[in-house]
Amino acid sequence: MVGAACAFYAARAGLRTVLVDRGPVAGGTTGAGEGNLLVSDKEPGPELELALLSLELWRRLVAEDPGLRTAVEYEAKGGLVVGSEYAGLAALEEFAARQRAGGVAAVGVDASELRSLEPNLDGGLAGGVLYPQDCQVMPALAAAHLVREARRAGAVLRTGEVVTAVRRAAGDGGRVLGVRTSRGDIHAPAVVNAAGTWGGEIAALAGAHLPVLPRRGFVLVTEPLPPRTVRHKVYSADYVADVASDSAALQTSAVVEGTAAGPVLIGASRERVGFDRTFSLPAVRRLAAQAVGLFPVLGRVGVVRGYLGFRPYLPDHLPAIGPDARVPGLHHACGHEGAGIGLATGTGHLVAQGLIGEVPELDLAAFRPDRFGAEESG
Amino acid sequence: MRVARVRMRMRKPVGSEGRQERGGRAGAGAVVVVGAGPAGVAAAVCAADQGVRVVLVDSAVRAGGQFYRQPDARWGARRPQVLHHGWRTWQRLTARLDAHLADGQVTHLAERHVWFVERAGGDGFVVHALGGSGQDRPETVRGDAVLLATGAYEKVLPFPGWTLPGVVTAGGAQAMLKGGLVLPPGRTVVVAGTGPLLMPVAAGLAAAGARVGALIESAGPGRLAWGAAKVAGHPAKLAEGARYAAALVWRGVPVRTGHAVVAAHGSVRLEAVTVAALDAEGRVRAGTGRRIACDALAVGHGLLPHTGLAGALGCRIEETAYGGWGVAVDGEQRTDLPGVWAAGEASGVGGAELALAEGEIAGRSIAARLRGREPDRRGCAAAAGTRAGLRAFARVIDGVYGPPAQWAERVGDDTVVCRCEEVPASAVRSAVAGLGATDLRSVKLLTRAGMGWCQGRVCAPGVAGVAGCAWSPASRVLAQPVPLAVLAREEGAAP
Numbered sequence: 001m002v003g004a005a006c007a008f009y010a011a012r013a014g015l016r017t018v019l020v021d022r023g024p025v026a027g028g029t030t031g032a033g034e035g036n037l038l039v040s041d042k043e044p045g046p047e048l049e050l051a052l053l054s055l056e057l058w059r060r061l062v063a064e065d066p067g068l069r070t071a072v073e074y075e076a077k078g079g080l081v082v083g084s085e086y087a088g089l090a091a092l093e094e095f096a097a098r099q100r101a102g103g104v105a106a107v108g109v110d111a112s113e114l115r116s117l118e119p120n121l122d123g124g125l126a127g128g129v130l131y132p133q134d135c136q137v138m139p140a141l142a143a144a145h146l147v148r149e150a151r152r153a154g155a156v157l158r159t160g161e162v163v164t165a166v167r168r169a170a171g172d173g174g175r176v177l178g179v180r181t182s183r184g185d186i187h188a189p190a191v192v193n194a195a196g197t198w199g200g201e202i203a204a205l206a207g208a209h210l211p212v213l214p215r216r217g218f219v220l221v222t223e224p225l226p227p228r229t230v231r232h233k234v235y236s237a238d239y240v241a242d243v244a245s246d247s248a249a250l251q252t253s254a255v256v257e258g259t260a261a262g263p264v265l266i267g268a269s270r271e272r273v274g275f276d277r278t279f280s281l282p283a284v285r286r287l288a289a290q291a292v293g294l295f296p297v298l299g300r301v302g303v304v305r306g307y308l309g310f311r312p313y314l315p316d317h318l319p320a321i322g323p324d325a326r327v328p329g330l331h332h333a334c335g336h337e338g339a340g341i342g343l344a345t346g347t348g349h350l351v352a353q354g355l356i357g358e359v360p361e362l363d364l365a366a367f368r369p370d371r372f373g374a375e376e377s378g
Numbered sequence: 379m380r381v382a383r384v385r386m387r388m389r390k391p392v393g394s395e396g397r398q399e400r401g402g403r404a405g406a407g408a409v410v411v412v413g414a415g416p417a418g419v420a421a422a423v424c425a426a427d428q429g430v431r432v433v434l435v436d437s438a439v440r441a442g443g444q445f446y447r448q449p450d451a452r453w454g455a456r457r458p459q460v461l462h463h464g465w466r467t468w469q470r471l472t473a474r475l476d477a478h479l480a481d482g483q484v485t486h487l488a489e490r491h492v493w494f495v496e497r498a499g500g501d502g503f504v505v506h507a508l509g510g511s512g513q514d515r516p517e518t519v520r521g522d523a524v525l526l527a528t529g530a531y532e533k534v535l536p537f538p539g540w541t542l543p544g545v546v547t548a549g550g551a552q553a554m555l556k557g558g559l560v561l562p563p564g565r566t567v568v569v570a571g572t573g574p575l576l577m578p579v580a581a582g583l584a585a586a587g588a589r590v591g592a593l594i595e596s597a598g599p600g601r602l603a604w605g606a607a608k609v610a611g612h613p614a615k616l617a618e619g620a621r622y623a624a625a626l627v628w629r630g631v632p633v634r635t636g637h638a639v640v641a642a643h644g645s646v647r648l649e650a651v652t653v654a655a656l657d658a659e660g661r662v663r664a665g666t667g668r669r670i671a672c673d674a675l676a677v678g679h680g681l682l683p684h685t686g687l688a689g690a691l692g693c694r695i696e697e698t699a700y701g702g703w704g705v706a707v708d709g710e711q712r713t714d715l716p717g718v719w720a721a722g723e724a725s726g727v728g729g730a731e732l733a734l735a736e737g738e739i740a741g742r743s744i745a746a747r748l749r750g751r752e753p754d755r756r757g758c759a760a761a762a763g764t765r766a767g768l769r770a771f772a773r774v775i776d777g778v779y780g781p782p783a784q785w786a787e788r789v790g791d792d793t794v795v796c797r798c799e800e801v802p803a804s805a806v807r808s809a810v811a812g813l814g815a816t817d818l819r820s821v822k823l824l825t826r827a828g829m830g831w832c833q834g835r836v837c838a839p840g841v842a843g844v845a846g847c848a849w850s851p852a853s854r855v856l857a858q859p860v861p862l863a864v865l866a867r868e869e870g871a872a873p
Contacts, residue, residue, distance in 0.1 A: 023816070023817070023820075024814060024815055024816035024817050024819075024820035025813060025814030025815065025816075025820060025824075026814075026820055026823055026824070027817070027819065027820055031819065031820065031823045140820070140823035140824055141823075141824060144809075144813035144814055144815070144824050145813070147813070147814055148812060148813060148814075157814055159814055159816050160816055220862075220865075221829075222862065223831060223859065224830075261799075261826060261829075263829075266862075277692075277853075278692050279494070279690050279855040281494065281496050281506075284855075284865060285865060285866060285867070288862050288863075288865035288866035289866035289867075291862060291866070292862055292863055292866045298862045299861065299862055299863035299866070300514075300861055300862075300863060301861065301862050302859035302860065302861055302862075303856060303859060303860050303861070303862055303865055304830075304831060304833060304856070304859045305829075305833055305854060305855065305856060306855040306856060307855070308855075
């Protein structure tokens with residue numbers, strides 16, 4: 001998704017763009033995501049600023065092209081964060097107040113308003129906060145259609161091609177000259193690393209240290225349900241704490257949402273277990289229990305499938321965006337953890353600005369790719 | 379073994395949530411066999427003979443699987459054997475099974491749908507199943523070892539009109555016959571596709587009183603003759619084929635090899651099919667199309683193994699040396715995951731007799747390995763010889779049959795390729811041409827083909843063909859839909 005957005009904005013900026021992927025379009029984390037475009041889970045700070053910019057860019061994209069809006073299943077459905085007890089609710093309110101100061105629309109709702117917003121919610125919930133800016137897209141379609149738009153603007157797509165080396169000049173500060181792939185060399189004065197969970201490997205090929213790590217998540221998919229069974233992205237206040245957590249242990253806080261196609265998605269657990277693809281019943285049981293806790297009506301609904309993905313994260317939970325001061329010509333756009341779909345547009349836009357030498361719209365200091373030091377001799 | 383048996387009998391009472399736990403902590407020497415077809419029953423009997431406690435879990439009412447499917451006792455069928463060959467072998471095996479059921483060495487849990495096999499952290503396995511008429515009553519079975527004998531299902535490739543009511547799978551038609559159902563007299567059925575299943579299906583339908591309009595086999599006469607020469611070393615198999623062929627001649631069923639059904643027609647339901655001759659490349663020979671009026675079309679293109687449970691467990695799944703895919707197994711039918719065995723069609727499609735041999739080998743291996751011993755090679759020698767011969771035979775069969783190379787060209791843009799999600803072929807083609815999909819997973823993500831209730835079980839080979847990409851068994855985490863409330867229930871403490 002992030003690579004698709006980078007190619008899209010680069011091609012639109014008039015750059016000759018080649019998009020290379022080791023698999024198909026949307027074959028990595030994108031294809032295993034939920035398509036969250038969220039501000040509700042973000043604390044005030046650089047990530048929230050990037051999220052607000054990205055949401056505005058998403059909004060503009062689908063406003064310019066209503067066909068794209070349908071094609072990517074864009075829905076400005078809003079997020080609803082609910083608290084089950086008064087203590088949790090007070091913390092949520094306090095969090096929302098800080099978000100408002102950062103430019104987020106956050107509306108406190110009481111128990112009765114909850115029922116009218118989400119008639120199928122469990123009656124015992126004390127209240128919550130509505131985030132009208134939260135949106136949803138179907139992530140694979142979003143990536144594929146941005147790639148298609150990028151190709152219309154002149155970009156070349158090369159799938160099933162593995163980058164095996166980043167070519168650098170002997171002198172000139174080791175400038176990037178392009179990449180070597182399984183099918184030959186591609187010459188380019190700039191290389192954007194948008195390789196998601198493989199981002200650390202591409203950086204290493206260029207001689208730069210970037211500690212991208214995987215954080216596993218499971219998503220459950222139900223049979224199709226009548227429209228508006230679940231109207232918003234609904235999750236418990238605990239989710240925010242989980243997203244920000246440094247713990248390696250399993251954390252679950254179910255995010256429940258309907259989709260344009262009918263099934264309800266229930267995400268997402270967070271575990272640091274490397275690239276272990278084994279299905280974890282405990283993780284899935286907790287997700288299911290929380291979802292039924294929020295929406296008792298889902299108890300009898302069949303789960304038809306589950307999938308897992310690996311969120312690429314960096315130790316401080318912020319992505320790496322922009323030029324790498326250590327390797328002239330190397331730019332990064334990776335490490336977005338579970339927010340890559342939402343943050344893709346802003347990231348692509350900012351990377352394209354860097355590529356054509358414009359001053360980026362946001363200060364990229366917090367996203368500097370070299371902020372983790374050299375570690376190994378890079 | 380005694381200890382395990384005592385524990386088996388100490389069943390937990392039905393809990394407040396309706397959960398039942400069976401098998402107890404089975405201790406050393408209990409195996410859970412998933413699937414009560416030829417492989418599962420053969421393994422269960424052989425393991426039980428050697429003192430292993432066996433819990434046999436199966437979705438059907440009675441043991442037998444697809445091949446030895448028996449009419450429900452309520453139908454009161456008097457001669458189920460007319461639809462089966464090898465019936466005596468099966469009778470002997472079920473007599474042994476009945477003896478073990480009587481002495482408590484084997485427990486048969488019928489009408490249970492297994493949705494997941496869980497590794498209980500170095501401590502055996504927990505098999506999760508759903509029972510009850512609504513498949514919503516959770517049940518777990520523990521074992522020190524698991525045998526996956528999950529069988530196969532039928533591959534059906536799309537063609538214009540294949541979604542019309544009246545079009546059924548060849549295996550489905552056979553299952554209905556074996557289940558004791560009889561067609562209304564005077565109805566015309568066409569049997570079409572490819573594979574060794576078509577002849578017995580056509581013969582069975584004719585014997586049951588249906589008018590079989592034609593048997594349409596896409597493999598050409600040249601391939602069939604090559605296959606017949608190759609299997610000269612299997613006189614029993616040749617005789618079996620000759621018997622079916624003779625039955626078809628006797629019933630006046632026209633057999634067309636090197637032909638295919640290129641379209642099914644009808645406004646509300648099936649009324650006719652168009653059959654055409656194929657050239658050497660599998661393309662339709664111009665001007666050979668002929669319409670056959672019919673009420674039903676039984677169509678099949680071979681069998682695919684059920685590998686879902688194995689895949690979710692993390693077992694390796696590969697292309698077998700004798701054609702098609704299967705759970706990877708060694709000479710003892712062990713998968714690459716310690717404690718997990720696979721036998722029968724699940725480890726590679728090759729028919730009921732091969733499944734019986736593999737089941738026997740697996741059962742003996744399980745009994746030995748649970749005691750920390752090597753299996754007795756001499757005891758397994760006969761079954762191993764049978765297995766080698768039948769795998770060689772399966773390889774020939776795989777070489778003879780197979781859908782015509784160019785079948786996907788005949789799938790019109792408006793033909794629905796995924797029925798659950800109603801995805802037309804055009805959507806699959808444009809995902810490949812315009813959106814950068816290059817494999818089955820990305821086609822699914824970009825078109826929803828294979829995302830519905832059946833999870834691509836029916837449509838995936840067809841979608842792959844239309845997309846022009848390779849098919850391989852999809853990795854699925856749940857072998858079948860599970861109610862969210864069942865998933866949500868926390869695991870009860872082990873007894």
